Amino acid sequence: MAKLKTTDLKLFKFFLTFVKPYKGWVWLALLAMPFAIGSTLAMPWLIVKVIDEKLSHHDLTGFWGLIGLMALSVLVGYFADGVYTYSLQRTGQKSIADLRIAVFRHCLALPRSFYDHNPVGKVLSRLTSDMEALGESLAMGVLNLISDFVKTLGLFFFLLYLSWKLTLVVVVILLPVWGVTVVLKKKLRQTFNEAREALAEATAYLAECLIGIKTVQLFAAEEKVLTQFNRKNFRFLQAQNRNNTYDALLYSLIEGLTSVAMAALIWYGAGLILVGVVSIGVLVGFINTLNRIFVPIREFAQQLAMIQRAFSALEQVMVLLSEPLPQENRLSEAQERQLGGFESLVFDQVSFGYGKAGELALKKVSFSLEKGQRVALVGATGSGKSTILRLIYKAYEGYQGSIRLNGIELSTIPRSKMLALTSLMQQDVYLFNEPVGFNIALGLELSPEAIREAAQAVNADPFIEALPGGYDFKITDNGKNLSSGQAQLVSFARSMAKPADLVLLDEATSSVDSITEEAIQKATTRIFETKTVIAIAHRLSTIEHSDLILVMKGGEIIERGTHPELLAQRGYYEQLLNHLTQEQPLEEAKALGS
Incomplete structure (x- = not known):
């Protein structure tokens, strides 16, 4: 300060x-x-x-x-x-x-x-x-x-x-x-x-x-x-x-x-x-x-x-x-109507760095996303995947280039409006010392039925009902009385409770039991079927069901295409598959792309 x-x-x-x-x-x-x-x-x-x-x-x-x-x-x-x-x-x-x-x-x-x-x-x-x-x-x-x-x-x-x-x-x-x-x-x-x-x-x-x-x-x-x-x-x-x-x-x-x-x-x-x-x-x-x-x-x-x-x-x-707050711009009536729902997102030569004199986390990144599409971001740690999501939901500003949502420059859109249009599923889960229902409805006025529907959408309802008290079960110490997979599902339900068309998904890399893993996979598949998604993918099933895969390294997109197209290139993407959490051996993954 x-x-x-x-x-x-x-x-x-x-x-x-x-x-x-x-x-x-x-x-x-x-x-x-x-x-x-x-x-x-x-x-x-x-x-x-x-x-x-x-x-x-x-x-x-x-x-x-x-x-x-x-x-x-x-x-x-x-x-x-x-x-x-x-x-x-x-x-x-x-x-x-x-x-x-x-x-x-x-x-x-x-x-x-x-x-x-x-x-x-x-x-x-x-x-x-x-x-x-x-x-x-x-x-x-x-x-x-x-x-x-x-x-x-x-x-x-x-x-x-x-x-x-x-x-x-x-x-x-x-x-x-x-x-x-x-x-x-x-x-x-x-x-x-x-x-x-x-x-x-x-x-x-x-x-x-x-x-x-x-x-x-x-x-x-x-x-x-x-x-x-x-x-x-x-x-x-x-x-x-x-x-x-x-x-x-x-x-x-x-x-x-x-x-x-x-x-x-x-x-x-x-x-x-x-x-x-x-x-x-x-x-x-x-x-x-x-x-x-x-x-x-x-x-x-x-x-x-x-x-x-x-x-x-x-x-x-x-x-x-005295610390300055982000400035919220006022939208015109035409812009309000234009942002009534998600239609498209365009990154055009976007560069960004976290420090004033630090190395750029993104370097001239360009891609587009249309309503109903699924984009997977893959790459090693520090390649810039999370930075893309952070810029979209306006955790950080001051980027170079252009990011346009429905044709409107992102820097001119109020953060509150952007958050209303997007739903973020984070890898880092934070749960409050409150009942499960409170943690799902966080920030929203939801009925018990709406909370239950959000949990059912990500297959979290069965395990929640099995808890003592069900949705009134009190979570303690950031979810220490739940398994890591259960905590992830509650976080998924929180995101699904929000009526947003665009989902920003950061898949968890932590290991979970096979039953919870299956529930997470079903939840991710359902999200991919019903929402427009940009996902930082760590599971092969998530990657191969994407319409577009962006392979990142050093803040740049070095390869792009579908799963079969990238496998056919036998480049950096193939190397990354050896380090991802896979459902199948690499040889089976190659077979899927042939």
Whole structure:
């Protein structure tokens, strides 16, 4: 993910866009704020009144009334603070929940090329640990800071009202605090950013290791993996330690200066009392007010650390949200009608590479497909077969040459429209921890009858009915409670549930039992009979029933024709047959072509 230049104000404005829907709760908090500030200011004023007007003159007239006002001030302050805190917490948590949904929606829309260069674990940390940091910090940190600032400002003016000379002492002491805080704030932000990035890398590596734990154990690589994780974890620990150092330094500095200020005020104030410049009540009220000022100032160090943690997390989230999404073009009415169903697909001198300066995965590939035809792609690993399918369903863009669907350039067709016209049967099966029926109907609103019909179309219904609960049987751990062939059939059924004319088939190469193999073969044969198909073929039965076979090597089509025609050439195609998963020996395959 790229770096993004931001400021705290820009980050806060970004967060406010998610706060806006809950502005009613913010207004409630703002309405409670004057009562909280008023009660805070009333207490020291009442203390001065009690000492100077009542206790100093031994006059108890109205004394208990003032005490009652002090009690009322405390109660009002508690209630107002409670309303203020609850309103802001509710606003913050709801805003962060909306932000989490927005980030996840953005992640779902990001192109495949983004995930080729960014580990899933790193993206996951944006949705988990970064959101957690926001929930703990930004929801209350920034908003409490505003409240404390207003309270401190009001108390400061009250100090001026009591004694400008004593206030001047406070200002002289607080100026160095402000200067040091500015410096440490930058350091805190820097170390928080380093810690978030280190944590994201460690999380990404941890996710990869846990997903591939069976492979790690199979090759006895536990120590090697642990060593690598220790390096990443140590980097995070170092960043956290640097952050804690600056955090502790900021807090101890403010705490120390607070004590110095209190001592200086008592010493200087006592001298003013002796010369009759201020009264005892003023000094007591001043110290009480100053203590109320220093409480938020002491908390300011912690709040500042929390806010920097929040802004650091928010900056990482903004970087993710700044990743560009594929642009969806609008089709004209004529084009919509033209794409009402599949008619033809043409590749004309198409070249494509995954990296900006990398080797081309496809080099001037040309072929055409008409409705009802079956095309098989054969070739060694890395020859470009999967790249052709990826370009068709628009997992990647930026190709050179021309790809036309029903005569319309593919780059101008919205991906959503293309996905509606095609159905992809992948070799890599992913099943969710949900019932079989849910996995078949994924992304579609289907009735139980429609789900069953899709399963019957690929001969998956018999084994599903035999499962405990049938279509309500819950799949776990990406299909670990099914055989590999059964999982493949569920994936086939998912593709057949989609009413698409063009099927993109990537045949599985994994070995399965003979019964499941037969079911897969029947399912593939039925798909070939009823659909227009482009298949990455690994089985001879799939290849020989194709209308056109494209033999690929190094990103180019080096041979093309039907099964008998290619066998007659005795070229690269014949060599590939020795490495494909065959139903029959090679000599029988040759006999079929004679």
